[in-house]
Amino acid sequence: MGLGDLVQKAVYLGIGFASYAGEKAGEKLTELRSQVQKLADEMVERGEMTADEARKFVDDMVNKAQQSAGEPSGARQPTEPRRIEIVTDDEEPGDSSVSQAEQMRRQVMELQEELRRLRNDNS
Template sequence: MGLGDLVQKAVYLGIGVASLAGEKAGEKIAELRVQVQKLADEMVERGEMTTEEARKFVDDMVNKAQQPAANTSDAAKPAEPRRIEIVTDEEEPDQATTSQTDEMRRQVMELQEELRRLKRDKL
């Protein structure tokens, strides 16, 4: 078997996989449309929406299903939580407030560390 035959088979394999994926996606979209249509029909029967709203609902759901999924690599890396600084008008905080604030900061830091550990363990 020559290199040309191998390349040709690889191309055919790629086309076949793409075709199969397209067929499966079409089947899933059709199944989704049927299920959403049933749900919309039930809601119309109960008077929760009009037939026009039901039609729009079904179309919107099918259109959302047909849109490409968001890039999962971006979703896997959530941004760090934004930092919030609490500013008060008090000149000097009393000792009780300072100790409570310090304790809360310590708890937040422990929770952040626990969250990082859980994320590491999940990977």
């Protein structure tokens, strides 16, 4: 496998992961909107709020969910792209590749935790 193939597969993997995460986030947002809408409809039926208040309530809840989903949990956004070091079999990885690998592990763990939290919130 050549270097070009490796880079191409890495790019496709990243794009695929981003696409999958976007689809899942969209599904969760749709589920959330549906649940909040049901709650608002019930409150309108009981006379606890008006239809306009219910509409505003649903919009506010969905906006808050979108904002909180866009914020990483405890991590700050990098100001420049992350460097990727490609190491061949005959080279030893430098300290920078170890720290990058650790960063990627932390990001994956944070994403898994966020997904668990979203699943629990929707249950």
